[in-house]
Amino acid sequence: MPKSIATVCLSGSLPDKLEAAAAAGFDGVEIFENDLLTFDGAPGDIRRMCEDLGLAITLFQPFRDFEGMPEPQRVRNLDRAERKFDTMQALGTDLVLVCSNVQAAALGEPARAAADLREMAERAARRDLRVCYEALAWGKHVSRWRQAWEIVRQADHPALGLCLDSFHSLALGDDLSGIAQAVPPDKIFFLQLADAPRLSMDVLSWSRHHRLFPGQGELPVTAFLRDLLASGWNGTLSLEIFNDEFRSAPSRRIARDGLRSLDWLEEQVGRVLLPAAPQLSGIEFLEFAVDRPTRANLGQFLAGLGFHHAGTHRSKDVELWRNGGAHIVLNAEPDSAAAERFEQLGPSVCATALRVDDPMRVVARAEALQYPVWRERTGEGEHRIPAIRAPDGTLVYLVSAPASGESPIWADDFRLAPDVVEPAALLGVDHVAQAVAPGMMDSFVLFYRALFGLQPDAPWEIPDPYGLVRSRAFVAPNGSVRLPLNVSESTRTGTGRFVSALAGAGVHHIAFAATDAFAALDDAAGRHAPLLDIPANYYEDLGARFGLDDAELEALKARHVLYDRDNDGGVFRHAYTRQFQDRAFLEIVERSGGYVGFGAANASVRMAAQRRTPIPSADATRDMD
Structure with a gap:
């Protein structure tokens, strides 16, 4: 289906916005009137720029506060419309958007609104132009599409049709049920799509500042489009997004995300066939970018949790560290993507390897x-x-699980050390949390959802001693991959500090699964692992909240283990290490009873404990055991 984007979605001057839309691959643009008013040139110049870029001008918008006004404003509005028709003809577009009136003086008479719109449509038709009417969610008398359609139906003019906007309908809890029976598809002149987080605020502020691309928010945009397509409508998919972060971000990045969101949305409604999303089966390894001295220190840090040096790469300066099913790669190879990352950011996670059913199909996707x-x-x-670049430049490797009789990647690529006895072996990686720079969260949401098919959990807001952390987890449908994303505007918070240290974003928290967290932590304590101390007051409150007996509370307290329980009786026990050189920390987790969360209720306790706990120096880490 043809794809369009409103210029209001993007940052920069109007020529910048047009260039970004064309570079991303859009077929057309909506020209937002404010962008035209601030352009230092004639409408015909914009027309020529769009023609050179291969962009159609799909819509000129918005024309505000038109219908239902008393005299003499009604006459002035019709004169104003004639002036805008001049502009449209110079731009080379035949369609103008009229949004429902919000003025207090507007008359609440549908017949009068229909008569005004019929007169406007008649004047437009004389110039081979058309008018589409949209219900604003905060309109004075018309706020729902059924009301707008009744006015369009009464006006009964071939040059007048309906504009649908997913945000305006879904924000009011409305949908398109019954539209196939109510509205002929050829009377739906235009469609604007937007998603949004679910927020408790006035709908005008919600619309003007918090819209998102489809798939980035929580509104049922897929169901909205599916119902519309079922009516027989088959037009242009256009994005209209008002978002403060989008308007300050690089226009090309936002435009690419916009087109991706429409490709993903078309896939969801069965109108486009992309290479299928992968079947995920876990995280195979995490790779750290290090130099040799840092690698020695980080190896000692990992040894505290029972990891051992399991192999050395055959052709690169890369080590494999292993504990049971958990693998960590320490990459000090000078000629590599890891070396670039280390040079820019210091020691940090530079890659995550996901196990997928068909790596090359994921590459094609x-x-x-x-x-x-x-x-x-x-x-x-x-x-x-193969690997995919994430929005922050880190790599996501694509590893296929070995078929029966095949050797794993480690066997061919590494000189493996003899197996060692692991009394408290870990099962593997339970989840990986990523600190996301402000303004980048929505790009990551689309990356994990559209490319990998991960499903979003509800957002969380977690209090920190120095601010607030916004968190949202993405989970594979089978639960094999869990990726919480965290963002904070303050560099003083736990998450913000890691973002600041990395000059961008990065994995700052790796959780390993254990069948018995107590046994794994007792083993770690025996290895002098730098475990994070939790205050005694936490356990006093824990006993009161969950009714734990004294013996269990004492066992938790002695090992600095945090505890959570869900409404279905699932239990989560988890404990943390201190940070390694202010870059990342590790966690041991034990899930039982079907628990699927992340212990988010304990996050503020962990962040406060990290603020109190001195970060081990490189020398202290080296001498840890």
Whole structure:
């Protein structure tokens, strides 16, 4: 289906916005009137720019506060419309958006509104132009699409039709049920799409500041479009997003995200066939970018949780550390993406490897969605592992689980050390949390949802001693991959501090699954692991909230284990290490009874404890055992 984007979605001057829309691959643009008013040139110049860029001007908008006004304002409004028709003809577009009147003086008579719109449509038709009428969610008398359609139906003019906007309907709890029986598809002249988080605020402020691309929010935009398509409508998908962060972000990045969101939305309603989203089966490894001294320190840090040096890469300066099913790669190779990351940001996670059913199909899907693909150099006989660049530049490797009889990637690419006995072996990676820079959360939401098919949990707001952290987790349908995303505007918070240290964003928290958290932590304590101290007051409150007996409370307290329980009786026990050089910390978790969360209720306790706990120096880490 043709795809369009309103210029209000993007930052920069009008030429910047047009160039970004064309570069992303849009077929057309809505010209927002304010962008035209601030453009230093004639409407014909915009027309020529769009023609050179291969962009159609799908709509000129908005024309405000028109219908139902008393005299003499009614006459002035019709004169104003004639002037806008001049502009439209110079722009080369035939369609103008009229949004429902919000003025206190507007008359609440549908017949009068219909008569005014019929007169406007008649004048437009004389110039081969058309008018579409939209119900604003905060309109004085018309706020729902059924009301707008009744006025359009009464006006009964071929040059007048309906404009539908998913935000205006869904924000009011409305939907398009019954539209197939009520509205002929050829009378739906235009469609604007927007998602949004669910917020408790006035709908005008919600609309003007918090709209998102489809898939980034929590509104049922997919169901909205599916109902519309079922009516027989088959027009242009256009984005109209008012978002403060979008308007300050690089226009090309936002435009690409906008097109991705429409590609994803078309896939959801069965109108486009992308290479299928992957079947995920877990996180195979995390890779740290290090130099040799840092690698030695980080190896000692990992040893505190029972990891051991399990192998060295055959052709690169890379080590494998392992504890049971958990793998960590320490990459000090000079000629690599990791070296670039280390040079820019210091020691940090530079890659996450996901186990997928078909890596090359995921690559094809990424290319279809315009996500950049990375291919690392490989030596003779080594596995070629494709990777996708995430929005912050980190890599997501795509690893296939070995089929029966096949050797894992470690066997061919590494000189493996003999197996060792692991009395408290970990099961693998339970979840990986990422600190996201302000303004980047929505790009990551689309990345994980559209490319990998992860499903979003409800957003959380977590209090920190120095601010607020917004968190949203993305989980594979089968639960095998869990990726919480965290953002904070303050660099003093736990999350903000890691973002500041990384000069951008990065994995700051890796949780490993254990069948018995107590046994794993007792083993870690015996290895002098730098575990995070939790204040005694937490356990006093814990006993009161959950009714735990004294013996269990004492066992939790002795090991600095935090506890959570859901409404279905699922239990979560977890404990943290201190931060490694202010970059990342580790966690041991035990899930039982079907618990699916992340212990979010304990996050503020953890962040406060991290603020109190000194960060181990490199020397202290080196001498830890």
